[in-house]
Amino acid sequence: MDISVVVPLFNEEESLPELTAWIDRVMQAHHFRYEVWLVDDGSTDGSWGVIQELRDKNPHLKGIKFQRNYGKSPALNEGFSHASGEVIITMDADLQDSPDEIPELYRMIKEDGFDLVSGWKQKRQDPIGKTLPSKFFNAVTRRVSGIQLHDFNCGLKAYRRNVVKSIEVYGDMHRHMPLLAKWAGFRKIGEKVVEHRPRKYGYSKFGISRLVTGFLDLMSLLFVGKFGKRPMHLFGTMGTIMFLVGLGSLIYIGGMKIYSLTNQIPAILVVNNPWFYIGLTSMLLGTILFVTGFLAELVARSGSDRNNYLVETILGDA
Structure with missing residues (x-):
């Protein structure tokens, strides 16, 4: 035909x-x-x-x-x-x-x-x-x-x-x-x-x-x-970046708190600083994305087509 x-x-x-x-x-x-x-x-x-x-x-x-x-x-x-x-x-x-x-x-x-x-x-x-x-x-x-x-x-x-x-x-x-x-x-x-x-x-x-x-x-x-066969590469990367941004924000807040105490200047109120909430939210979202990546990876690996690939030519197959 x-x-x-x-x-x-x-x-x-x-x-x-x-x-x-x-x-x-x-x-x-x-x-x-x-x-x-x-x-x-x-x-x-x-x-x-x-x-x-x-x-x-x-x-x-x-x-x-x-x-x-x-x-x-x-x-x-x-x-x-x-x-x-x-x-x-x-x-x-x-x-x-x-x-x-x-x-x-x-x-x-x-x-x-x-x-x-x-x-x-x-x-x-x-x-x-x-x-x-x-x-x-x-x-x-x-x-x-x-x-x-x-x-x-x-x-x-x-x-x-x-x-x-x-x-x-x-x-x-x-x-x-x-x-x-x-x-x-x-x-x-x-x-x-x-x-x-x-x-x-x-x-x-x-x-x-x-x-x-x-x-x-x-x-x-x-x-x-x-990312169909490697979803962790996407969700894991995004989650790691957001978690590190949040961790960095909290370290920054903690450093400012310690600096104010050691230099005998009015201490800052951690909960009044917007970076405190930014840090918490970023770490939470980062953790959720990371867990999503793990779950998506489990789903991808349990799929029946996880090792199905389009092969064009095979030489020497017995």
């Missing part, structure tokens, strides 16, 4: 016939062996009935139906688990992504050697209320992740097969697929300018709340990727 196309969808019954016919034309024109996984994320319209009808006419089409709406990331993850193509391409079902981009995306993976190619909607057909927050989100993600892409959230992406088989997409992590791939050791990540077409049917299923959840997911991903 050359290409697997994974299409997550929610209430897109109107666009599915046109989308699948367009994909088929492109595949036939370039003689690709292909499959299309249409993942129905708990649609409440007639999307699943349309998928069944289309499947009867085109055996390349395959469908997955969730019992309820879980979100785009679970839909992608389920599609990835079933995809068998050498190159996996994802696209949205709303016809804003053009299937005509598929051949070039495939070539960039197979010939240019990229592990992942992300689409860049350079000219977006969206209102300013969506484009400005998106630009801000992408700028922050570039800065934090170190991956120089213009559009992390573009649904049109291409992956080498072992990339999608090595990562797990959960929550709303579909926005951070390049970062997930990077953490898994796939560092050849490219970008392609793609056409972004006006929405022809229906309406967008994503609101402004995705800006907030996107940042929260990014922070979670960075934490898990860097």
Whole structure:
């Protein structure tokens, strides 16, 4: 199988016939062996009935139906688990992504050697209320992740097969697929300018709340990727620093008290000095963080995947 196309969808019954016919034309024109996984994320319209009808006419089409709406990331993850193509391409079902981009995306993976190619909607057909927050989100993600892409959230992406088989997409992590791939050791990540077409049917299923959840997911991903197997390195360091700051504050207060007594000057009232409370609070927080680190380390070490690592090649194994 050359290409697997994974299409997550929610209430897109109107666009599915046109989308699948367009994909088929492109595949036939370039003689690709292909499959299309249409993942129905708990649609409440007639999307699943349309998928069944289309499947009867085109055996390349395959469908997955969730019992309820879980979100785009679970839909992608389920599609990835079933995809068998050498190159996996994802696209949205709303016809804003053009299937005509598929051949070039495939070539960039197979010939240019990229592990992942992300689409860049350079000219977006969206209102300013969506484009400005998106630009801000992408700028922050570039800065934090170190991956120089213009559009992390573009649904049109291409992956080498072992990339999608090595990562797990959960929550709303579909926005951070390049970062997930990077953490898994796939560092050849490219970008392609793609056409972004006006929405022809229906309406967008994503609101402004995705800006907030996107940042929260990014922070979670960075934490898990860097400290998931060694949480004590983070909590222990923070706890030690705070404990030492608190201890230093109390030593300072004690020194001032002793100095006032030995030099026969009016003694200070320790409890009236703000550094006394700063010191106590810092030592308490430091201790809590340190204990949190120990507990997190116990949880990490008892996990079933504590020694699961992605191995690329083994030489000399008997």
